[in-house]
Amino acid sequence: MNEPATPPILQVKNLNAWFGESHAVKDVSVSIPPNAVTAVIGPSGCGKSTFIRCLNRLHEEVPSAGASGEVILSGMNIYGDGVDPVGIRRKIGMVFQKPNPFPALSVFDNVVVGLKLAGIRRRSVLTDVVERSLKQAALWEEVKEKLHAPGTSLSGGQQQRLCIARALAVDPPVLLMDEPTSALDPIATAKIEELILDLKKQVTIVIVTHNMQQAARISDRTAFFLMGELVEFGETSSVFTVPKEERTERYITGKFG
Amino acid sequence: MISRNIDTGLSNLNQKLLTMAGHVEQGVECATDAWRFRNMVKIQEVYAIERRVNQCHMEVDAACVQLLALQQPMAADLRFIVSCIKINNDLERMVDLAVNIANNTEFYLQNPQAIHVDDLSQMSDEVRVMVREVLDAFVKADERLARRVLSRDDRVDAYKRKIVSDCLGEMKRDPSNIEQGMNLIFIAKNLERIGDHATNIAEDVIFSASGQDVRHSESLRKPPSEAE
Amino acid sequence: MNSAMLQNYLNEGYAKRQWLDRFMRALLLVASVIALLPLFSVLLYLFKNGLPGIQLSFFTSLPKPVGEVGGGMANALVGTCTLVSIGTLVGVPWGIATGVFLSEYGRSRFASVVRFCTDMLSSVPSIVIGLFVYALVVVPMGGFSAIAGGIALGLLMIPTVARSSEEMLRLVPTHIREAGLALGLPRWKVILRIVLRGCVSSISTGVILAVARVAGETAPLLFTALNNQHWSEGLDQPIASLPVQIYTYAISPFNEWNTQAWAGALVLVFLVFVVNILTRAFFVSDGVGRE
Numbered sequence: 179m180n181e182p183a184t185p186p187i188l189q190v191k192n193l194n195a196w197f198g199e200s201h202a203v204k205d206v207s208v209s210i211p212p213n214a215v216t217a218v219i220g221p222s223g224c225g226k227s228t229f230i231r232c233l234n235r236l237h238e239e240v241p242s243a244g245a246s247g248e249v250i251l252s253g254m255n256i257y258g259d260g261v262d263p264v265g266i267r268r269k270i271g272m273v274f275q276k277p278n279p280f281p282a283l284s285v286f287d288n289v290v291v292g293l294k295l296a297g298i299r300r301r302s303v304l305t306d307v308v309e310r311s312l313k314q315a316a317l318w319e320e321v322k323e324k325l326h327a328p329g330t331s332l333s334g335g336q337q338q339r340l341c342i343a344r345a346l347a348v349d350p351p352v353l354l355m356d357e358p359t360s361a362l363d364p365i366a367t368a369k370i371e372e373l374i375l376d377l378k379k380q381v382t383i384v385i386v387t388h389n390m391q392q393a394a395r396i397s398d399r400t401a402f403f404l405m406g407e408l409v410e411f412g413e414t415s416s417v418f419t420v421p422k423e424e425r426t427e428r429y430i431t432g433k434f435g
Numbered sequence: 436m437i438s439r440n441i442d443t444g445l446s447n448l449n450q451k452l453l454t455m456a457g458h459v460e461q462g463v464e465c466a467t468d469a470w471r472f473r474n475m476v477k478i479q480e481v482y483a484i485e486r487r488v489n490q491c492h493m494e495v496d497a498a499c500v501q502l503l504a505l506q507q508p509m510a511a512d513l514r515f516i517v518s519c520i521k522i523n524n525d526l527e528r529m530v531d532l533a534v535n536i537a538n539n540t541e542f543y544l545q546n547p548q549a550i551h552v553d554d555l556s557q558m559s560d561e562v563r564v565m566v567r568e569v570l571d572a573f574v575k576a577d578e579r580l581a582r583r584v585l586s587r588d589d590r591v592d593a594y595k596r597k598i599v600s601d602c603l604g605e606m607k608r609d610p611s612n613i614e615q616g617m618n619l620i621f622i623a624k625n626l627e628r629i630g631d632h633a634t635n636i637a638e639d640v641i642f643s644a645s646g647q648d649v650r651h652s653e654s655l656r657k658p659p660s661e662a663e
Numbered sequence: 664m665n666s667a668m669l670q671n672y673l674n675e676g677y678a679k680r681q682w683l684d685r686f687m688r689a690l691l692l693v694a695s696v697i698a699l700l701p702l703f704s705v706l707l708y709l710f711k712n713g714l715p716g717i718q719l720s721f722f723t724s725l726p727k728p729v730g731e732v733g734g735g736m737a738n739a740l741v742g743t744c745t746l747v748s749i750g751t752l753v754g755v756p757w758g759i760a761t762g763v764f765l766s767e768y769g770r771s772r773f774a775s776v777v778r779f780c781t782d783m784l785s786s787v788p789s790i791v792i793g794l795f796v797y798a799l800v801v802v803p804m805g806g807f808s809a810i811a812g813g814i815a816l817g818l819l820m821i822p823t824v825a826r827s828s829e830e831m832l833r834l835v836p837t838h839i840r841e842a843g844l845a846l847g848l849p850r851w852k853v854i855l856r857i858v859l860r861g862c863v864s865s866i867s868t869g870v871i872l873a874v875a876r877v878a879g880e881t882a883p884l885l886f887t888a889l890n891n892q893h894w895s896e897g898l899d900q901p902i903a904s905l906p907v908q909i910y911t912y913a914i915s916p917f918n919e920w921n922t923q924a925w926a927g928a929l930v931l932v933f934l935v936f937v938v939n940i941l942t943r944a945f946f947v948s949d950g951v952g953r954e
Contacts, residue, residue, distance in 0.1 A: 236845055241770055268847030278838045281861035292846035295856055341842065348846060368439075375440055394505040395440055418504045 187212035187382045188233065188352060193247035195228050195237055202228040203245075204406040210399070212351075215378050217397030217414065218386045221434065225406040226386045230354045233384065234270040235263035251352070268292075271345035275357040277337030279329030279344070285312075285321050288329040288340055292348045307347050314380070315343035316373050335366025339373065346381070353377070355385040359392065371396050390430055394418050402426045441506040445515065448498045452519055452526075455491035456570045458484050459526045459533075463566050463629060466536040467559035470622060473544055481537040488530040495523040511643075518643035522573065525632040525639075529566070532632070535625045543618040550605050550615050555623060558594035561587060562626045565633040572637060578644045584637040585649075591630040598623040709929045716926025726892050726908070729917050736927050738894050739908040742809070743931075745895070746888060746904055747878050749813020754820030754877075755870050759859075761821065762828025762866075767854050769829070785822030792818050793883035801887055809895060809902040812888025816877040823876065827869025831862045864945075871942040875935045881906035905931045 186209035195203035203225045210216050218226040231237040232245050235256060248255045256266045279288045287294070289311050290304045298304065308325065312318040317339040321332065329340055338358060345353055355374070359367040374383055374396050387393050393400050393414065400417040402410045402425075410417060410426045421427045428434050462484040469477035499520045502508060508516050565587045572580035599620055606616040638650050720733045727734030765778055796815040801807055835858050843853030859866075888902050890911060895902040905927055912924035 234845060236841060239841065239844055239850075264847050264849050266847070267845055272842075272845035274838050274842060274845075276836075276838055278836065278842050280839060280842070280857050281835070282863065283857075283860070291843075291857065292848065295848050295852050344842075344846065354845075372440065391507050395507070415501050415505060419500055 184212055186210055187252060188384075189248075189250040190233070191248040191250070193229070193232055193245065193249065195225070195232050195245040196243065197228075197240070198242040202406055203232065206247075206408045208401060208408060208411050210352075210382065210384060212382045213378055213380075214398040215374060215383045215385060215396055216399040216401065217393035218384065218401045218403060219388070219390055219393045219429075220403035220409075221429065222388065224403040226401075226403045227356055229403065230272075230356060230384055230386050233352075233354055234267050234272055236267070236272065238263070268296075268348050269350050270352045270354060271348065271350035272354045272356065273338070273341050273345055273358045276361050277334055277341055279332070279337050279340050281328075281330055283329055284326045285329050285332070285340060286325040289343050289347050292344065296348075311343040311347040312340075314346050314377065315339045316369065316376070317343055333366075335362050335369060338362060338366070338370060342370075342373065342377075346377075350381065352382045352384065355383060357386055357388060360388060367392075390418075402429065404429070441502065441508060441512060444498070444502045444506060445508075445512060448495065448502060448516070448519055451491065451495050451498055452522065453570075453574060455488060455495060455523070455526055456573065458488045458491065459530050460566050460570055462488065462530045462533040464563060466533040466540065467563060467626075469537060470540040470543065471556060471559065475541075475544065478537045478541055481533055485530050485534050488527060492523060492527040495519065499523070514643045514646060518639040521639045522636050525635045529629050529632045532625045532629045536622050539618050539621045539625065543615060543622070546615055546618075548611065548615050550602065550612055550619060552598055552601055552619055554594050554598050554601070555619060555626075558591060558598065558623060558626055561591050561594065562630050562633070565591065565630055569633045569636045569640070572640050576640065576644045578641050581637040581640040581644075585634055588630050588634045591627055595623045595627040706932070709925065709932060712922075713925040713927075713929030716922040717929065721923070721926055721930075725894070726923075729915075729920065732919075734919075734923070736903075736905065736908055736923065736930075738891065739903040739905045739927065740930070742888070742891070742895060742903040743878060743905045745809055745898075745902060746812045746816055746884070747874055749810060749898070750816030750820055750877055751870070751874060753814055753817025754873070755824055757817070758821045758824025758870075758873070759828045759866065761825035762832060763854060763859065765825065765829040766832035767850075767858075781822045781825050784818075785826070788882070789819055789880055790882035790885075793886040796883065797886040804899065806899075807887060807889035807901040809888055809898045809900065812884050812902060812904070815883035815887045816880060819877050819880060819883060820870075820873040823873040824870055827872070828866050831865040831869065832858060834865070835861055868942050871938060875938045875942075878935055878938075879906055879931055881910050885910075 188210040190206055190208045190210070193203055193206045194201065206229060218230060220226045228237055233249055233256075235245075237243050237245055245257070248257055250256075251266070251269060255261070256263075256270075279285075280291060283291060286304075286308055289308045290298075293304060293307060309318060309322075312321060317336060320336060321327075321340075324331075329337065332340060338361075342353075342358075359370050362370065371392065374385065377383060378398075385393075385397065397414045399412065400410075400414045401408055402417065402421075402423075404425055410421060410423045412422070416422075417426065418430060421430065462481055465477045465480045465484065468474060469481065499516050502516050506512075565584050568580055568587075569584045571577065572584060602616040602620050602623075605612045638648075641647060641649050718733075718735075721735035721737075722740065723737050724733060724735040725738055726736065761777065761781060765774055765781075768774060769778065793815050796811050796818065800811040800814055804811065839861065840850075840853055840858055843857045844850065848857075884904055884907050888904060888907070890907045891901045891903040909924045909927040909931065912920040912927065915921070915924075
């Protein structure tokens, strides 16, 4: 299939990342299309998590970690001189492997904590954002009666959707997801997957998953990483039916290693 | 019940296959009409339809491969997709046979000599009904209707035997009938093959709907009315 | 060895192992009881000697001169509360700040020096702390005072509060911090408003245990708050405290005073106990970060 006409929302150029001496991401260049789900797959330790953590500059928060290269978000290099990673992270949200609502905060506060700590105090604004974000995360109906219960009192799947709502509350154009369903049961996983497909109308999603079938089910593009290298990147339908690279073929058919 | 991503894909596939089936039905009708009404225009129509069906054939295959590769279908979904792959093949073969009939008819019509065979009209009616019913059964996932199609196949086979022996008789009687006789035998043979593919589809519909494999088993293929 | 033989062998040794298990368990139980004995004998002794001195007047009136009947430790009770409050004001913010530094920025060489010093501070004898505050506060201020006493207690609280806060903050998983950072919040806000807030209750436990510990300190108060037989006239004046009052009365040759000292000791122990138990009941059960 042809490359889409729409320009990429995220353009990664020659991205390298290190943990101390170990070279975790090696010279990766890739263009991520807007309003689509891009899945990043690969065996454990292939650098896929490190790769997406570079996209919101969270990677550098780990001691001894370093990165070089360019990540261009709608025309701006987030690794450019004088760019504040804090501002970048408001535009590129993230959901983590384990559901991690903030302890001691209510459902309500969990959703708007980003806004509150950024100085937005107007109750009406916050209430609106809570409702919008929870609806976007398909959680509103389940929690609208207990907005003031602790976030940690929800079930695992609900907690993860709460985390998605929390990330969406600051209205980021891009949402990164680092194995968001690996700690959830199949039903909760199915709900999150459905949510992802729904969300891509509004946000661009980059999802790391160790579950190839999940990548196949929900993504439009798939990137296959191996030992820090980007081996293949293309339409999910072609990557999973006629991969261009022998190594991709071996991995997705389970003949690896 | 949560809505599933695979549902969109399945209904698209279903839609594609229905479109294709519609073309095939039309193709079979055009081919038989061409012979019956001595209509050369219908023959050209059959060729046009075949090209459309070939296009569908590839699209349906691609859709099935995508669904299998990306959605990990299970149980009813899996049976449906596997049946689609088989039905797709049968439909494509059916339209090829319709093209054969159109060819035979073209030769037949170029020759002014005529052999009168009553049963060929009835046979083509029967095959057309089979095609229509089996596609109906597929659309509605109607197991009962599919079983009825199975029983029609025996009648089609009987017609064919009758036509072949009639034609052979004519050909023996007057060797100048041989060419036309052969054309009619080919038409009957191709019609019978179309019926066989309709039967295959009926078996796949039964499998997709119930999970029961009725192929190669006389006791299982009986229509419900007889089995009861 | 086939499976039947293995089973046989295992069955043979079973009785013996079971017996050994019982013996060892009994041994552990006896050891635990022996370890608890001093605690209970101290309590028993305290009750026996202290209970006669406990009357309403003990809690309401000032100490009386030798020979007069009655008298109490009201000023010392209030004094202890005052001193502990000042100590908390000094020690807790400082201690928590240190704990935050150690847990959130604790990978530098400087941080390990800080950690080492904190540990050293906790092993400095409390009387040395008293002397230090004497030199640093009492001498410049020109006299013993409640403030000096409070500072001494506060200094004693810092290492406990710092290390317990550090531990509690470390229990908060890294991905909570990362989630905060990923929302586009600066690190200090994440720590202060999300991480710290998430373990308020467990840090409070550490704080209150530290309070309970310093409430019984005597030595650092001897050179700082001194003592006072009357109500203190201000925070810059000497102030009475339960431990010092107990010390003074206990070493006196008078029977009445000795009895009062026992009663004071009983009250002090009781207070510390109550604080400990309440803390455990309220805070420990809903610990943060335990998964």
